[in-house]
Structures are given as structure tokens and as C-alpha cells.
Amino acid sequence: MSQKIATRTAYGAALAEIGGNPNIVVLDADLSKSTKTDTFKKKYPERHINVGIAESNMMSIAAGLAACGKTVFASTFAIFASGRAYDQVRNSIGYPHLNVKIGATHAGITVGEDGASHQALEDIALMRAIPGMTVISPADAVSTGALVKLAAEMVGPVYLRLGRLDVPVLYEENTKFEIGKGLTIKDGKNITLIATGFMVQQALEAAERLKAEGISARVIDLHTIKPIDTEIIVKAARETGAIITCEEHNIMGGLGSAVSEVVVRNAPVPMDFVGVEDQFGKSGKPQDLIVKYGLTPEKIVEKAKALLKRKK
Amino acid sequence: MDGKTKLELQMTATKIRKGIITAVASAGSGHPGGSLSGADIMTYLYFKELRVDPKNPKDPNRDRFVLSKGHCTPGLYSTLAYRGFFPVEDLTEFRQVDSYLEGHPNMDKVPGVDMSTGSLGQGISAAVGMALAGKLDSKEYRVFSLLGDGELEEGQVWEAAMAAAHYKLDNLTAFVDYNGLQIDGNITDVMNPEPIADKFRAFGWNVIDINAHDFDEIEKGIEGAKAVKGKPTAIIAHSVKGKGVSFMENDPSWHGSAPKKEQAEQAIAELDAYLAALS
Numbered sequence: 001m002s003q004k005i006a007t008r009t010a011y012g013a014a015l016a017e018i019g020g021n022p023n024i025v026v027l028d029a030d031l032s033k034s035t036k037t038d039t040f041k042k043k044y045p046e047r048h049i050n051v052g053i054a055e056s057n058m059m060s061i062a063a064g065l066a067a068c069g070k071t072v073f074a075s076t077f078a079i080f081a082s083g084r085a086y087d088q089v090r091n092s093i094g095y096p097h098l099n100v101k102i103g104a105t106h107a108g109i110t111v112g113e114d115g116a117s118h119q120a121l122e123d124i125a126l127m128r129a130i131p132g133m134t135v136i137s138p139a140d141a142v143s144t145g146a147l148v149k150l151a152a153e154m155v156g157p158v159y160l161r162l163g164r165l166d167v168p169v170l171y172e173e174n175t176k177f178e179i180g181k182g183l184t185i186k187d188g189k190n191i192t193l194i195a196t197g198f199m200v201q202q203a204l205e206a207a208e209r210l211k212a213e214g215i216s217a218r219v220i221d222l223h224t225i226k227p228i229d230t231e232i233i234v235k236a237a238r239e240t241g242a243i244i245t246c247e248e249h250n251i252m253g254g255l256g257s258a259v260s261e262v263v264v265r266n267a268p269v270p271m272d273f274v275g276v277e278d279q280f281g282k283s284g285k286p287q288d289l290i291v292k293y294g295l296t297p298e299k300i301v302e303k304a305k306a307l308l309k310r311k312k
Numbered sequence: 313m314d315g316k317t318k319l320e321l322q323m324t325a326t327k328i329r330k331g332i333i334t335a336v337a338s339a340g341s342g343h344p345g346g347s348l349s350g351a352d353i354m355t356y357l358y359f360k361e362l363r364v365d366p367k368n369p370k371d372p373n374r375d376r377f378v379l380s381k382g383h384c385t386p387g388l389y390s391t392l393a394y395r396g397f398f399p400v401e402d403l404t405e406f407r408q409v410d411s412y413l414e415g416h417p418n419m420d421k422v423p424g425v426d427m428s429t430g431s432l433g434q435g436i437s438a439a440v441g442m443a444l445a446g447k448l449d450s451k452e453y454r455v456f457s458l459l460g461d462g463e464l465e466e467g468q469v470w471e472a473a474m475a476a477a478h479y480k481l482d483n484l485t486a487f488v489d490y491n492g493l494q495i496d497g498n499i500t501d502v503m504n505p506e507p508i509a510d511k512f513r514a515f516g517w518n519v520i521d522i523n524a525h526d527f528d529e530i531e532k533g534i535e536g537a538k539a540v541k542g543k544p545t546a547i548i549a550h551s552v553k554g555k556g557v558s559f560m561e562n563d564p565s566w567h568g569s570a571p572k573k574e575q576a577e578q579a580i581a582e583l584d585a586y587l588a589a590l591s
């Protein structure tokens with residue numbers, strides 16, 4: 001399982017796979033080589049529509065296509081999908097609950113060298129605040145492929161948060177995924193690490209290190225942030241008594257906030273958050289940025305040990 | 313323009329092009345194509361036109377330049393470095409984690425950068441704001457911006473164009489780097505923004521067509537803009553993406569990819585040969 005594939009690559013491949021369905025239309029805004037919708041374009045050029053560098057326009061065009069019965073995938077970088085076109089996503093897609101899947105690639109700081117202007121660290125917060133929006137953030141290529149297909153089958157708006165960086169494949173082919181259901185990928189009883197996207201692999205590694213120090217950590221891949229899997233979170237809170245969330249996003253408004261909302265209402269336990277601490281990113285190699293912003297297994301271990309001291 | 317001035321500008325532009333190659337090759341990423349196509353315009357602006365002082369980069373009375381196509385930082389940084397805003401050697405730190413030379417312009421970190429940009433279409437609106445502030449404060453400074461031709465596909469550009477004409481911003485000059493290419497291919501294939509000159513005219517702008525790689529024409533464009541009262545000016549600068557490096561010219565694949573070591577060496581050798589021929 002040492003193979004590394006970017007989730008954006010898996011997204012493009014999945015689109016090409018389901019593209020035989022003539023109802024699927026894919027939109028892009030002059031980034032089809034980067035978002036990998038060009039993989040779909042090679043097979044189905046007539047249903048790949050490039051709108052040019054015009055993301056806001058793209059989102060409302062997607063809404064119009066969906067209003068006429070199409071299943072639409074609209075792709076650009078996460079920063080532009082969630083930020084630049086926010087009002088179009090909210091009012092043209094979210095409010096009328098149209099069947100548009102937003103394939104938002106290059107999310108988070110692992111965008112790397114392009115720097116802060118291109119690193120979406122607030123997109124989960126923005127998207128999950130839209131009523132009826134499903135928010136999916138897969139950890140690897142296998143889960144991306146499965147979740148893209150499930151997103152195409154369901155009716156309603158979906159935000160798919162995808163990465164630029166090549167990341168390890170964590171799952172066996174044919175693993176069962178369900179939108180809205182997290183996966184416990186490592187059991188444990190002292191603490192739970194709830195992670196999403198690229199941070200799932202970091203959490204797994206942190207769990208290994210904690211084990212070496214005699215701490216048993218459960219790891220949950222919360223690939224769907226909305227609708228959130230209340231059951232798996234409450235169970236983890238009750239059974240392990242402490243939770244750390246791990247995300248490549250601002251600690252405000254993202255996975256940590258979403259999990260806290262569930263924990264506070266149902267089973268309050270001590271929590272802490274690993275993520276970007278309310279600041280903009282910067283340019284650098286992805287690995288350098290991961291260290292600079294504390295998105296490492298070391299940081300998770302450090303916070304986990306500190307949190308365990310607060311556990312009753 | 314006299315022959316000596318022109319020769320000096322040509323030599324400076326060639327050094328700036330070398331700086332572009334050095335920056336992107338050191339970073340292993342970045343945008344050489346549009347930086348090279350805009351290099352002569354930025355050279356002319358910073359070495360002949362703009363009233364700016366590298367020792368006092370925040371002077372409130374200075375002329376402003378907004379790189380609306382913010383991905384072309386290699387061009388902007390190389391120009392600023394040669395103009396004395398920061399050491400030329402720092403170009404090798406471009407895009408590194410410990411460097412202030414961010415992938416896209418950051419006005420709080422880089423001396424000489426007047427606006428943070430990177431999301432296409434926003435810089436020109438900020439330039440409108442700067443020109444408006446100049447009018448409100450009865451200041452003499454002028455505002456220049458450089459846009460990509462693909463960037464014109466952003467609706468915001470035309471909202472800015474409408475506002476600039478509405479407020480009669482004759483202190484604003486926008487260059488369009490008309491290289492015919494964006495990321496996914498030819499602008500006319502991806503999302504045709506033509507006819508560009510007619511569009512700006514219809515929006516109430518004075519329009520001047522120039523060759524982006526001829527300093528006499530760049531001068532003609534800027535002087536033409538200054539002579540017009542009550543209207544902003546769009547200078548449609550016909551350019552070659554990748555200009556000055558043979559294997560990068562007119563090839564969209566050099567939009568956002570860095571040359572490998574041997575390619576960078578070849579590019580530098582070509583530019584050195586040109587420099588030698590000039591002197």
C-alpha cells in the first residue's frame with residue numbers, strides 16, 4: 001500500500017468511469033489539467049464545458065444545467081470554488097438545493113508553493129454553513145473514487161474537498177463507504193483521533209507512536225463532515241473519553257467545530273484541535289508547510305498527551 | 313526615445329528575464345510564460361516611468377503598479393530586485409518556506425509590491441480604488457495595472473472597467489498582456505474574450521494598441537494615456553508568451569511549470585548571448 005495518488009487524480013478517474021451516464025456534465029474554469037477533469041474530457045469531450053476563468057459564472061451555469069435535470073460536476077481550486085464563488089454557490093446552488101457537485105481541488109496548505117492566496121483553509125467552514133450542502137473530504141484515492149460515485153448517485157449539492165498532493169492509498173479496493181458515515185480505521189480505548197482528508201494518515205501514524213508509549217488511540221476517518229456521523233462521535237466520546245480532531249483547515253469552523261457541536265450536545269468530554277491556528281498559509285514545499293503549521297503526527301501526539309491529563 | 317536609453321532598457325529587460333529563469337528554476341515551480349511576456353512592460357514602468365523610490369517604498373505620493381495577473385511574480389520580483397527594492401540574490405529563495413518572496417504578491421512582505429493579488433480579476437478593481445483615492449486626495453500619482461488576456465474572462469474585470477470610466481479615472485492605465493494563451497490553451501478556444509479593444513471602448517475607455525516588446529511603442533502607449541483627460545486608458549500590448557527564451561515562446565505548457573536544470577542553463581545561455589549582442 002505504499003502507492004501514492006492525489007485525490008484530485010482519483011476524482012478525474014472516477015468522473016471518466018461514470019461518464020458513460022449521458023446525464024453527467026462536467027464544468028471547469030481553465031484548470032482542467034490541474035483539477036484532472038481533463039481525464040473525463042478525453043473520453044467525453046462533448047459533455048466537458050470550459051467556462052474560462054470565470055468561477056462565479058460557472059457555479060450559476062451549473063445551477064442552470066442542474067435545474068434542467070443534469071447531474072453537474074463543477075471544478076476549480078477550492079479557494080475559488082468556496083471563496084470567490086461563495087454567493088453563487090449559496091444562492092444559485094444551495095438555496096434551491098440543486099444537483100451540483102463541486103469538485104474543489106487544491107484544498108489546504110499542501111497546495112504548497114502557490115502560497116496563501118491559493119490555500120483554502122476556510123472552505124469547510126463556509127460550505128458546511130450552507131443548509132443542505134453535503135461536505136465530503138476524502139483521505140485517499142480509493143475513498144475518493146467511491147465517494148465521487150456515491151455523490152453522483154445522490155440528489156442535491158455536494159462539496160468535494162480534494163488535494164493536490166500525492167498521498168498514500170489507505171484503503172483496499174472495494175472497501176464500503178457511505179456518505180454520512182465515518183469509519184473507525186483503528187480501534188482504541190484511551191483517546192480518539194477524528195481526522196479528515198490528508199490528516200487521516202497523520203492520525204494513523206500518531207496512533208502508532210502513541211501505542212509505543214502505551215496509549216491506545218482510536219482513529220476515525222470522518223470523510224463526510226456534513227451530514228455528520230453523530231453516532232460514531234458520541235460512541236467515541238463515551239468509550240474513550242477524549243477527542244482530538246485533525247484537519248488541514250483553520251481550527252475555526254471546520255471539522256473541529258463540527259465535532260464539538262456534536263460532543264457538547266450529546267456527550268461532553270475534553271477535546272483539542274490539530275489544524276491551522278487561525279492564520280493564512282504561505283509558500284513553501286508541502287512537507288515544509290506541514291511542519292511549519294503543525295500538521296504532523298508529532299503535533300497530534302503532543303496534544304493527545306496533554307489532553308489525556310485533562311481527562312477525568 | 314534615444315538609442316542609448318532604448319539599449320539600456322533592452323539590457324535591463326534581458327537581465328530581468330534572467331532573474332525570472334533563476335527564480336522559477338530555483339523554486340522548481342512558478343510561472344515563467346506570462347512573466348517573460350510582461351517583462352518589457354514592467355521594465356519600462358520601473359526604469360523609465362514610475363515615480364517610486366526603493367528607499368521609501370511606501371511614499372504616499374508614489375505612482376502605483378498593481379500586478380493583476382498575480383501569478384507573474386517572477387517578472388515583478390525580478391524587476392523590483394533590479395530596481396533596488398531588495399537584493400537580486402534573494403530571487404533564488406522564491407517560494408521557499410523561509411522566504412518573504414511568496415508565490416503570489418504580498419504587499420505586507422515584499423518591498424515595492426503595492427497590492428496583494430493572485431485571485432485573477434481582483435487587482436484591477438484595487439487599482440480602480442487607488443486611482444479613486446488619488447482623485448479624492450487631489451494627488452498627482454498615476455496608477456498602472458497589468459492584466460492577462462485570459463484574466464479578462466473574469467466578470468469582475470468588466471465591473472472594474474465600468475467603474476473606472478464612470479469615475480473618469482484618467483490617472484489609471486491598464487495594460488493587457490495580449491499573449492493569446494491561458495492555461496487550457498488559446499484564449500479564443502477556451503473562452504473567447506475578443507474583441508478586446510472594442511469591449512474596452514464600449515466601456516468608455518481610451519484604447520491604444522502596441523507591440524509589448526518594443527520600448528518605443530510602450531512609451532507611445534503611456535504618453536498617449538497621459539494625454540487623454542476624463543477617461544482611463546487600456547493599452548492592448550501584443551506579446552509573445554515566453555518571450556526571449558526560444559523553447560518557451562508561444563507554448564502554453566510553460567505557463568506554470570519550471571525549467572529543469574539543463575533547460576534553465578540553456579535559457580540563461582540564450583539570454584546571455586542576447587546581452588552580449590546588445591553590448
Ligand SMILES: Cc1ncc(C[n+]2csc(CCOP(=O)(O)OP(=O)(O)O)c2C)c(N)n1
Pocket residue numbers: 029030031053055080084345346347349381383430431432433459460461462463464489491493494495553567
Ligand atoms: C480567480 C482565479 N481563477 C483561476 C486562477 C488560476 N490561474 C492562474 S493563471 C491562469 C491563467 C491566466 O491566463 P492569462 O490571464 O492569459 O495570463 P498570462 O497568459 O499572462 O500568464 C489561471 C486560470 C487564478 N489565479 N485566479
Ligand SMILES: [Mg+2]
Pocket residue numbers: 460461462489490491492493494
Ligand atoms: Mg495570456
